[in-house]
Structures are given as structure tokens and as C-alpha cells.
Amino acid sequence: MRCHRCHAPANVEIRRSRIAFCARCYPDWFRAQVQERIDHDRMFRRDQRVLVAVSGGKDSLALWHTLMRLGYRADGLYVRLGIGEYSRRSQAKAEGFANRHGLLLHQVDLEADHGFVVPDLVEARSGKPCAACGTVKRYHFNKVAAELGYDVVATGHNLDDEAATLFGNLVHWNGEYLARQLPVLESTHPGFVRKVKPLYRLSERETAAYALVERIDYILEECPMAKGAKSLAYKDMLNCLEEQQPGAKYRFLVGFLKQGRSVLPAAAPEAADVRRCSRCGQPTTAELCAYCRMADRGRRKHETKDRKYGRTPVGP
Ligand code: AMP
Ligand code: FES
Ligand code: ZN
Numbered sequence: 001m002r003c004h005r006c007h008a009p010a011n012v013e014i015r016r017s018r019i020a021f022c023a024r025c026y027p028d029w030f031r032a033q034v035q036e037r038i039d040h041d042r043m044f045r046r047d048q049r050v051l052v053a054v055s056g057g058k059d060s061l062a063l064w065h066t067l068m069r070l071g072y073r074a075d076g077l078y079v080r081l082g083i084g085e086y087s088r089r090s091q092a093k094a095e096g097f098a099n100r101h102g103l104l105l106h107q108v109d110l111e112a113d114h115g116f117v118v119p120d121l122v123e124a125r126s127g128k129p130c131a132a133c134g135t136v137k138r139y140h141f142n143k144v145a146a147e148l149g150y151d152v153v154a155t156g157h158n159l160d161d162e163a164a165t166l167f168g169n170l171v172h173w174n175g176e177y178l179a180r181q182l183p184v185l186e187s188t189h190p191g192f193v194r195k196v197k198p199l200y201r202l203s204e205r206e207t208a209a210y211a212l213v214e215r216i217d218y219i220l221e222e223c224p225m226a227k228g229a230k231s232l233a234y235k236d237m238l239n240c241l242e243e244q245q246p247g248a249k250y251r252f253l254v255g256f257l258k259q260g261r262s263v264l265p266a267a268a269p270e271a272a273d274v275r276r277c278s279r280c281g282q283p284t285t286a287e288l289c290a291y292c293r294m295a296d297r298g299r300r301k302h303e304t305k306d307r308k309y310g311r312t313p314v315g316p
Pocket of ligand 3: 282
């Protein structure tokens, strides 16, 4: 195949569109796709400050790189989740990227600042901490953005992530989650910062190719706690389908956003009685927010481990 733009021999094929690009033209195509989504979905403007949640993986670093190259004011946020060597290596990738490009990276350290780590949050039913970890991450993305005055939080969720989430929500008929599955989540309350996913129409393969061509140094391994997670099974299934029907993943997600959402019952309106958590001040509908309740459980578990292994307890 030849490059769609310059007709040189192609290196990256976009199967769903039946086009391909050489390594020189591909990054421009990728950035143009992201720019088009930011503008079309009104994610943010050039005069706004963006906080990019970076995990050290290819998607979030490719997103940060893209926003930098497109001229946006984008700083990073890395949350130290305390998942052993995996967290240390991903932190090093996030820091390395920020240093190399002279970008500002904020960090939250769960163990040092909050007295627990994600492995303390393993749930009895699933045997995994992934759902709780999602709550922890979203809490800190919002808190840091609100406290430091960012207009928007951007995450690196790609087409594969979003299609797998959609598939899972359909398998389990999670109507409430389906109604909220959007590439832009508006701020519904002064304490909630809007959330956007600028890569939601680009596949994992396409972001990996961007990271490779732009020589972004990212962590290759997946989170060890996610092994056997349902989301990975959904991704595998969708990849099998994609193999036989190029573009199926894209049509599944984009079709849902364009048409499927309209047949859903309207999302339940945000509860009107949003107030401040009595401990941390973040918006919540309860006296104590879900994060603070979870953190209490995590700290208790952490302290038990400390006693068992003779470590000094940490925490606020
Ligand atoms: P995941 O939930 O691991 O699939 O990650 C989805 C998105 O959340 C990533 O693309 C990042 O934008 C963000 N993210 C994941 N882990 C972290 C972390 N430790 N610190 C900051 N952002 C993260
Ligand atoms: Fe949260 Fe793996 S990154 S459990
Ligand atoms: Zn709280």
C-alpha cells in the first residue's frame, strides 16, 4: 500500500477507512483526528487549561504529546497507586516524558498522603481492586483539577476501551452507566470539572503506532491487578470481530453515541442536594463522600498489614 498523502510506501494501515500512511505523514493524520474531535465535540478551547491524567502508558502519553504539539496548555497528573514495581515503572515513564518535554507533572501519592494503596482495596466479590481503583483515580483527577483551577480533565481512553466498556454495560444491561457513557461529561456542579476523552475514536493500534513513530517511551506491561478482568475479555472478543469485520468496533461505539443513546431512557438527573464532604470538601450527596469511606477501609487494611510486617503506618 501507498501513503494516502505522499504516495511513499506506507507503514501504518487504517483498515476501517481502507487508507494507509507512511511514518512521516502518520503523526499529522493522528493529530488532525484528535483536533477534529476536540473541535467537533467542543471539548475545550485554546485559552483553557487542560489537566491530562497520565498513567505512563501509550494512550495518555500519546494524548499529552498530541496536545503539546497542537499548542494546547496541558499539564499532567500522575496518581501513585502503590501497585508495587508496576507503579514505580509507570511513574518513571510519566516523569521521564514530562522532563524530556519540559512539561509540568503534578502527582498524588496514595500511600504517603492518604495512608493506603490500591492493593488494599481488593473487593471480596470480584477479588480485584479495579472498580475501587477507578473511583480513586476519578476522585483525584477531579480534586486536583478543581483545586488548581483547570477547566477540563482529559484522559487517554481510546476506541478499544470505550467499545469494551459499552459492550460490558450492554451485557449487564447497566442502564445508568449506558446513559453516562459519553466522550464529554459536562460539569453539573461547581465542584465537578468537565471530563473529556479526545482519543475515543482512535484505536489502541493507532495510538500505539503514534507512540512508536513519535518515539514515546511508555510502559508496555498492563496493570498486574487487572489480570482476568472482564474488560480484557470484552476487548479480546471485539478484536476477534474486528479481524473479520474491519471497522466493527468503530461502528459499534459511534453508532451507539449517534443513535443508540437516543432510545435510552434519559439519565437520572444529578441529585439536587449536592453538598461538600464533611472531611475532604469534595462534592457529594452523602455526609462523607464515597472516596473518604473507601479510604477509611483502605487505611484499616493497610495498618493491619503494617502490624503484620512490622512497618511504620503512614497516613494523614
Ligand atoms: P485505565 O483506567 O487504566 O484504563 O486508564 C484510563 C485512563 O485513566 C488513562 O488513559 C489515563 O488517562 C488515566 N490514568 C490511568 N491510570 C492513571 C494514573 N495512575 N495516574 C493518572 N492517570 C491515570
Ligand atoms: Fe487500577 Fe490496575 S490500574 S487496579
Ligand atoms: Zn470526602
